[in-house]
Amino acid sequence: MTPRFLRGFWKLTWLETKIFTREPMGFVGTLVMPLLVFIALGRAFSLGKPAVAPPVDMPFNAAILAAVLIAISAVQSLTAIISIYREGGILKRLRSTPLSPVTIMGAQVVVKLGFTVISLALLVLAGKRLFPGVMQVNVFSFTLAVLLGTFSILSLGFVLASLVPTARFAQPIGALVLYPMLALSGLFFPVARLPHWLEAIAYVLPVTHAVALMNGVWDGSGWSAHLVNVAALLILFAVFTAISTKVFRWE
Amino acid sequence: MSLEVFEGEIFGLIGPNGAGKTTTMECVEGNRVPDKGTIKVLGLDPRRDAHALRQRIGVQHQEAQLQKRIKVWEAVDLWRSLYDRAVVDSDALLARLGLEPKRNAWFMTLSGGQKQRLFIALALIHEPEVVFLDELTTGLDPQARRAIWSLVTGIRDRGTTVFLTTHLMEEAEKLCDRVAIIEHGRIIECGTPAELVHKHCPERAVVFTSDDANVAQRMARVGVVVGSNGNASMYTIVGAGDDFVTDVINLIAREGIRVRGFRTEMPTLEDVFLKLTGHGIRD
Numbered sequence: 001m002t003p004r005f006l007r008g009f010w011k012l013t014w015l016e017t018k019i020f021t022r023e024p025m026g027f028v029g030t031l032v033m034p035l036l037v038f039i040a041l042g043r044a045f046s047l048g049k050p051a052v053a054p055p056v057d058m059p060f061n062a063a064i065l066a067a068v069l070i071a072i073s074a075v076q077s078l079t080a081i082i083s084i085y086r087e088g089g090i091l092k093r094l095r096s097t098p099l100s101p102v103t104i105m106g107a108q109v110v111v112k113l114g115f116t117v118i119s120l121a122l123l124v125l126a127g128k129r130l131f132p133g134v135m136q137v138n139v140f141s142f143t144l145a146v147l148l149g150t151f152s153i154l155s156l157g158f159v160l161a162s163l164v165p166t167a168r169f170a171q172p173i174g175a176l177v178l179y180p181m182l183a184l185s186g187l188f189f190p191v192a193r194l195p196h197w198l199e200a201i202a203y204v205l206p207v208t209h210a211v212a213l214m215n216g217v218w219d220g221s222g223w224s225a226h227l228v229n230v231a232a233l234l235i236l237f238a239v240f241t242a243i244s245t246k247v248f249r250w251e
Numbered sequence: 252m253s254l255e256v257f258e259g260e261i262f263g264l265i266g267p268n269g270a271g272k273t274t275t276m277e278c279v280e281g282n283r284v285p286d287k288g289t290i291k292v293l294g295l296d297p298r299r300d301a302h303a304l305r306q307r308i309g310v311q312h313q314e315a316q317l318q319k320r321i322k323v324w325e326a327v328d329l330w331r332s333l334y335d336r337a338v339v340d341s342d343a344l345l346a347r348l349g350l351e352p353k354r355n356a357w358f359m360t361l362s363g364g365q366k367q368r369l370f371i372a373l374a375l376i377h378e379p380e381v382v383f384l385d386e387l388t389t390g391l392d393p394q395a396r397r398a399i400w401s402l403v404t405g406i407r408d409r410g411t412t413v414f415l416t417t418h419l420m421e422e423a424e425k426l427c428d429r430v431a432i433i434e435h436g437r438i439i440e441c442g443t444p445a446e447l448v449h450k451h452c453p454e455r456a457v458v459f460t461s462d463d464a465n466v467a468q469r470m471a472r473v474g475v476v477v478g479s480n481g482n483a484s485m486y487t488i489v490g491a492g493d494d495f496v497t498d499v500i501n502l503i504a505r506e507g508i509r510v511r512g513f514r515t516e517m518p519t520l521e522d523v524f525l526k527l528t529g530h531g532i533r534d
Contacts, residue, residue, distance in 0.1 A: 088315070
């Protein structure tokens with residue numbers, strides 16, 4: 001006998017994947033937008049090309065920015081889908097079948113993680129082709145770091161999805177929460193340079209730890225040097241999941 | 252509130268919007284926690300035995316949609332995979348509900364009636380013992396509504412118990428074997444539609460037109476003759492009881508009154524509702 005939560009899980013996951021690809025806007029936004037940001041920035045800063053003029057140092061890692069954008073767009077998309085499903089009574093309808101709540105939400109998470117992997121693959125391919133010499137990172141390790149970060153930020157997405165009153169607010173509220181997190185993440189300037197109170201906030205945000213971990217994997221200091229970030233991502237995941245099971249609304 | 256639904260019947264919970272129909276139904280389905288009281292469905296507790304019960308009941312929620320871009324066959328396929336005992340031939344089910352040509356259509360492209368038929372298909376996919384249908388025909392045109400009615404009757408005839416809610420009295424009267432009238436969360440009456448009409452609204456009326464003289468005078472022997480709507484040759488005679496219409500016909504025959512048109516007006520569930528609650532169902 002299959003465990004209860006697995007019943008319908010892969011079928012629902014595959015179905016939600018197909019449904020997602022049928023919506024051109026969400027599909028393009030998730031897969032193409034971060035890639036375009038990466039390519040545009042890479043070109044602007046002449047990544048991987050012998051510098052003719054004195055090289056302009058890129059103030060941040062464009063690949064990591066793109067990876068974080070991928071994670072953030074996954075969260076935005078999850079928040080939007082859940083609020084649309086709630087408003088349309090789709091969650092209610094799914095819930096009165098033998099599907100367990102874990103299955104219904106788990107399928108959405110797996111779809112988002114799947115598209116995160118595809119986006120990353122596109123990013124790496126584009127990087128290797130367009131900016132040779134830049135993508136020296138261990139792709140497997142980097143993907144794992146991005147996935148862990150995405151997973152943790154997705155749990156925040158469930159809290160957001162519980163808080164947004166209607167589907168119409170999902171996108172703006174998501175942006176309002178997620179983009180400041182990106183600004184404080186340490187990607188553009190070191191967290192230590194922030195005022196103390198902002199620094200304190202930055203350390204309880206998952207994006208900060210995701211960026212630190214990705215930076216670490218990128219520059220080769222490895223996972224062992226960033227166990228604190230890994231632990232923080234896992235703890236934040238547990239906390240957000242606990243909060244969302246308390247505040248989540250099915251209808 | 253206390254009510255019992257018998258095996259193999261179509262039972263209707265009727266009342267105005269906000270009376271507590273959906274709340275009651277959701278408690279019975281196990282989708283809502285009642286403040287107090289006990290509910291048994293097929294001998295199971297809807298909350299405690301929710302998982303076992305979901306395998307045996309089918310539920311259609313009011314105003315609950317599906318994913319906009321899910322195809323009809325995909326929804327049927329998903330639902331089918333969730334139950335231990337799913338119908339062998341889902342294509343036959345789709346055909347029976349007239350959805351065969353829409354197999355590959357996205358949910359969002361279906362008409363209101365097609366969506367409702369799909370919901371019925373999903374609620375029936377596992378041949379449930381009890382099916383719950385909440386306001387199934389709300390927002391449908393009369394033709395689609397009638398089509399749904401015959402589907403629901405068909406479900407009952409195949410042995411499934413149907414528990415439905417509606418605020419349409421005509422629907423309740425045509426479709427339900429028994430109804431309970433609910434208002435402000437209380438059941439104020441329960442029985443077959445005919446019983447309720449018989450009990451609460453025994454009055455009936457005969458309306459006919461005649462150019463003969465002294466008709467009103469002569470007809471006053473069997474019932475009360477009321478206004479003729481400004482039409483001098485039109486008569487409405489009001490009385491009560493099962494024999495009233497026969498009495499009127501007999502009198503017309505005995506008196507030799509020439510009648511041009513003749514019809515009876517029977518009270519409906521709507522009249523019962525008006526009488527019991529003091530207001531119309533849509534007020």
